[in-house]
Amino acid sequence: MKKLLPIAVSLAALTAMNVSASTLEDVQARGVLKCGVSTGLAGFATPNDAGQWEGLDVDLCRAVAAAVLGDSEKVEYVPLTSKVRFEVLKSGEIDVLSRVTTWTFTRDASLGLNFAGVNYYDGQGFMVPAALGVSSAKDLDGASICIQTGTTTELNLAEYFKLNGMSYEPVPVETSAEGRQNYIAGRCDVYTTDASALAAQRSVFEDPTAHVVLPEIISKEPLGPVVRHGDDQWLDIVKWSHNAMLNAEELNITSKNLDERGANANDPSAQGLLGTNEAKLGAMLGLDKKWAYNIIKQVGNYSESFERNVGKETALKLERGLNALWTNGGIQYAPPLK
Amino acid sequence: MSGTQVKEKKSVTLGSIWRDKHSRGVILQIIAVIGILLFLGNIVSNTVENLDRLGVKVGFDFLSEPSNYDINQTLIEYSSSDSHFRAGLVGLLNTLLVAVCGIVVATILGFTAGVLRLSNNFVLSRLMQVYVEITRNVPVLLQILLWHGILIHSMPVPKKAEALIEGVILTNRGIYLPQPIPQEGFGWVWIALLVGIVFAVFFKRYANRIQTETGKLIPAIWIGFVAVIGLPLVTYLLMGSPIEVSYPELKGFNYKGGFVIKPEFMALWFALSIYTGAFIAEIVRAGIQSVSHGQTEAAHALGIKPNFTMRLVVIPQALRVIIPPLISQYLNLTKNSSLAIAIGYMDLVATIGGISLNQTGRALESMGIVLGVYLFISIAISAAMNVYNKRVSLVSR
Numbered sequence: 245m246k247k248l249l250p251i252a253v254s255l256a257a258l259t260a261m262n263v264s265a266s267t268l269e270d271v272q273a274r275g276v277l278k279c280g281v282s283t284g285l286a287g288f289a290t291p292n293d294a295g296q297w298e299g300l301d302v303d304l305c306r307a308v309a310a311a312v313l314g315d316s317e318k319v320e321y322v323p324l325t326s327k328v329r330f331e332v333l334k335s336g337e338i339d340v341l342s343r344v345t346t347w348t349f350t351r352d353a354s355l356g357l358n359f360a361g362v363n364y365y366d367g368q369g370f371m372v373p374a375a376l377g378v379s380s381a382k383d384l385d386g387a388s389i390c391i392q393t394g395t396t397t398e399l400n401l402a403e404y405f406k407l408n409g410m411s412y413e414p415v416p417v418e419t420s421a422e423g424r425q426n427y428i429a430g431r432c433d434v435y436t437t438d439a440s441a442l443a444a445q446r447s448v449f450e451d452p453t454a455h456v457v458l459p460e461i462i463s464k465e466p467l468g469p470v471v472r473h474g475d476d477q478w479l480d481i482v483k484w485s486h487n488a489m490l491n492a493e494e495l496n497i498t499s500k501n502l503d504e505r506g507a508n509a510n511d512p513s514a515q516g517l518l519g520t521n522e523a524k525l526g527a528m529l530g531l532d533k534k535w536a537y538n539i540i541k542q543v544g545n546y547s548e549s550f551e552r553n554v555g556k557e558t559a560l561k562l563e564r565g566l567n568a569l570w571t572n573g574g575i576q577y578a579p580p581l582k
Numbered sequence: 583m584s585g586t587q588v589k590e591k592k593s594v595t596l597g598s599i600w601r602d603k604h605s606r607g608v609i610l611q612i613i614a615v616i617g618i619l620l621f622l623g624n625i626v627s628n629t630v631e632n633l634d635r636l637g638v639k640v641g642f643d644f645l646s647e648p649s650n651y652d653i654n655q656t657l658i659e660y661s662s663s664d665s666h667f668r669a670g671l672v673g674l675l676n677t678l679l680v681a682v683c684g685i686v687v688a689t690i691l692g693f694t695a696g697v698l699r700l701s702n703n704f705v706l707s708r709l710m711q712v713y714v715e716i717t718r719n720v721p722v723l724l725q726i727l728l729w730h731g732i733l734i735h736s737m738p739v740p741k742k743a744e745a746l747i748e749g750v751i752l753t754n755r756g757i758y759l760p761q762p763i764p765q766e767g768f769g770w771v772w773i774a775l776l777v778g779i780v781f782a783v784f785f786k787r788y789a790n791r792i793q794t795e796t797g798k799l800i801p802a803i804w805i806g807f808v809a810v811i812g813l814p815l816v817t818y819l820l821m822g823s824p825i826e827v828s829y830p831e832l833k834g835f836n837y838k839g840g841f842v843i844k845p846e847f848m849a850l851w852f853a854l855s856i857y858t859g860a861f862i863a864e865i866v867r868a869g870i871q872s873v874s875h876g877q878t879e880a881a882h883a884l885g886i887k888p889n890f891t892m893r894l895v896v897i898p899q900a901l902r903v904i905i906p907p908l909i910s911q912y913l914n915l916t917k918n919s920s921l922a923i924a925i926g927y928m929d930l931v932a933t934i935g936g937i938s939l940n941q942t943g944r945a946l947e948s949m950g951i952v953l954g955v956y957l958f959i960s961i962a963i964s965a966a967m968n969v970y971n972k973r974v975s976l977v978s979r
Binding site: 327330354356384394405412416422426429431473474 | 633635636637638639650651652653654662663731734735739754755833834835836838845923924925926928932936937939940941942943945
């Protein structure tokens, strides 16, 4: 019943809530941003040794807080399971959901929610023990597969095996910790989830080299922040908080050089973003001039955030790949700041 | 007399109505009912309004859409192209399976432990006390996780497993057993079984009548037992053993063929039975102790044999005390089976209230279905047990 409780609570909240007109006003009056994150996924949202949340998804929360409140630390993190996340968002308990959530048609069209961009392009992969000697997902006929329930991965898996005429035994698990237990004990031969999460899982194994991620990526999983329907201004703020980080990377503005760049009168794009000239981008969002300055100063641009949380120097060792800027062969592409 | 009767004439005022105990009670109840209705109405209208504002439609049409996910334990045909409704049905059957198996084992375990705890054998009774005190004082969720952990960590993986006897293999992915597959002509065996059961029931009634009329005892239970087992067996042999056995064989990653009991089911089944069995043991002990010792002594004085004393005098009286709390334990076990989600047993909560909920985002509807079904199951168990309770309760003559 433990798992039902949050749902019941959020259903109760849904029945009693009174959505006020503006999320922005609510957040500013409250002085803190309530951000829904994972219950603990290395690289995306996990508390560090000092008990502070960090990760790519956490950085998105911090960016929104920096833009709206001027302080990236003014965030209250609400860890959510995949099951309750949408209800909690719908009920107004959180302002934004940044929890490795795949943008799908059904979710976008039927849940009363809007996706505000993609902060990580992912795809579903398979991890197997190296000792098994499997080199392709096509060799997995008849295998037992550990899979986190309540995610899009279940659908992809069913479809992939059906398309290829293979059978399998799904072993559903509720949390990633439980999945690791089952996988290590040999209850399942294969662990499947988004490739980034596989890297995160592998990074905490005793011997990460004893496990290989198979080359097949069987789905597209654009992960991004989600907000409620009905507040377009708030949607714009979340969307452009992320886009500001991308544009900063494209303009080569970092948390180190932004003061210098902002002072350069011959650099109108940088000055516009950082609010050091006459352009009033912030005001159009209902924010102050320093909104993007605060994001980049306190959180950094997209590249800084990526490398700090999931990049080559971290335990996850993820390549930029699809998540490189469009100018570098990836598909991260922010509309221009005009 | 009529002339002397004084008609009390009361002036009905608000104050007097309020002072009257009976009418005050009625008024308070009406107010309470109106309050509750207003509260519920407010919740419903608020929900509808809020969902409307978010542009979310409420309805059960999603149940007919394809589920697109697979389930590892299915009692009926199911594939990912079946509907959410069918997925929910698979989950419901899994819930019922573990509930029925759990209730049977918990009852056997509970009655045994309850009786043994009263035994004069010091070691046995202490042992049962230890069992009861340990299991009922540890949260059942932890016990489920513990059993699952034991099963998947202690058993070998399929590739390293060896057959215990031919066709019986213990692995951490379940216990594989040979599966009998009925061939043509096996239908007669079922018919023979049915005939055997009907015969046993009528024979028992006949024996009872003979006993009331003449006092003669016929071992009807044994004869009935022989009929129920023997008739199908003879038919089976006469039909030339119409069964083929499918043996599990290691193919690739897993054993194929045969019959498998998954560790998730076993963990849930063991944990629920053992946990609930401890409560039932205490209920049984209380029931037996509630029968006054005078009853046993009286039976002995009448020359009734000890085992008949237990069966005909003590237990029928103890059952009156045992049945009502036993119903609650059955209900608890059924509802506790929803903890299955913790170890990935695909029950009702994991299918319609879990994956379907997530894929479709229909939380209100899915949870409504799950709540409704549990309510229905619980009321059904409760109703069935109440009928039984009526039969064993004291008949006033």
